[in-house]
Amino acid sequence: MFNSLSDRLTATFKNLRGKGRLSEADIDATVREIRRALLDADVAVPVVREFTAAVRERALGAEVSGALNPAQQVVKIVNAELVEILGGQTRTLQLAKTPPTVIMLAGLQGAGKTTLAGKLALALKEQGHTPLLVAADLQRPNAVTQLAVVAERAGVPVFAPHPGNTSSADGETDTIIGDPVGVARDGVAEARSKQHDVVIVDTAGRLGVDRLLMQQAADIRAAITPDEVLFVIDAMIGQDAVTTAQAFLDGVDFTGVVLSKLDGDARGGAALSVAKITGRPIMFASTGEKLTDFEVFHPDRMASRILD
Numbered sequence: 001m002f003n004s005l006s007d008r009l010t011a012t013f014k015n016l017r018g019k020g021r022l023s024e025a026d027i028d029a030t031v032r033e034i035r036r037a038l039l040d041a042d043v044a045v046p047v048v049r050e051f052t053a054a055v056r057e058r059a060l061g062a063e064v065s066g067a068l069n070p071a072q073q074v075v076k077i078v079n080a081e082l083v084e085i086l087g088g089q090t091r092t093l094q095l096a097k098t099p100p101t102v103i104m105l106a107g108l109q110g111a112g113k114t115t116l117a118g119k120l121a122l123a124l125k126e127q128g129h130t131p132l133l134v135a136a137d138l139q140r141p142n143a144v145t146q147l148a149v150v151a152e153r154a155g156v157p158v159f160a161p162h163p164g165n166t167s168s169a170d171g172e173t174d175t176i177i178g179d180p181v182g183v184a185r186d187g188v189a190e191a192r193s194k195q196h197d198v199v200i201v202d203t204a205g206r207l208g209v210d211r212l213l214m215q216q217a218a219d220i221r222a223a224i225t226p227d228e229v230l231f232v233i234d235a236m237i238g239q240d241a242v243t244t245a246q247a248f249l250d251g252v253d254f255t256g257v258v259l260s261k262l263d264g265d266a267r268g269g270a271a272l273s274v275a276k277i278t279g280r281p282i283m284f285a286s287t288g289e290k291l292t293d294f295e296v297f298h299p300d301r302m303a304s305r306i307l308d
């Protein structure tokens, strides 16, 4: 990821090498190049606008310092702005004062929620926690089985619904089997009674944002009052990241973002837009299909990687 953006920015900075002092025209030309590189990487337009305005202002106001040449100074400014749009500080999970910590996962179908549930459970287990996974995605027949497989790989238990009770939805979506809100609530109760200190609730996603799905996620949220709601987003979705993230923010609200499929060749727009647009921090990154392909997201390290 970010290869093309990285190359473009590096080339832009190279043009500044050897310059003694940057004129306003140099700065404007540089900012134009940065703007084009960000837009080509699918970064959302309002984010690009704010980013380039901030870089321009800081570059114009930068003191000529003995320690850094102008090119290095611009790199430093761009780095600081990248850290800023990526959310600034690293943000880790807020654990509940009284266990269990309830974590709900939300996002479109295929975003990587179920995989993430296993990754998070494994990471928490390795830190000494005792997570329980809850299968409240009853939309796809396979989802419960898939979560059970992931739970087994992570070596953690799973709470799944009993088959049999069905209810139908309106014409907008497929029939929902069972009661996802009830399953989520029962799962959290199970975690409490069996003394699991963390409970991770997987919820249904559809291929596109849909009203019923959003209502279901909002109902689950209301029923289990999670400590964290993690919105999982596929980094490959490019410009759609903004509308999808906004729809989940309005429909469910979330406390943090997980970027999945960062191992792919996405241009990076989703990663660079979502924290700024939603005002929610990116907390984790998913970097592959294995349960260990998972890391805490550090805005400063990601910025350095882009500018490397």
Ligand code: GDP
Pocket (backbone or CB within 6 Å): 107, 108, 109, 110, 111, 112, 113, 114, 115, 116, 205, 260, 261, 262, 263, 264, 286, 287, 288, 289, 293
């Ligand atoms: P869900 O529908 O949101 O629960 O998504 P899944 O967890 O089922 O993931 C959808 C597909 O993406 C599966 O084939 C996963 O193996 C794959 N996947 C999930 N996370 C990653 C990731 O970080 N990198 C890659 N390359 N594939 C992933």
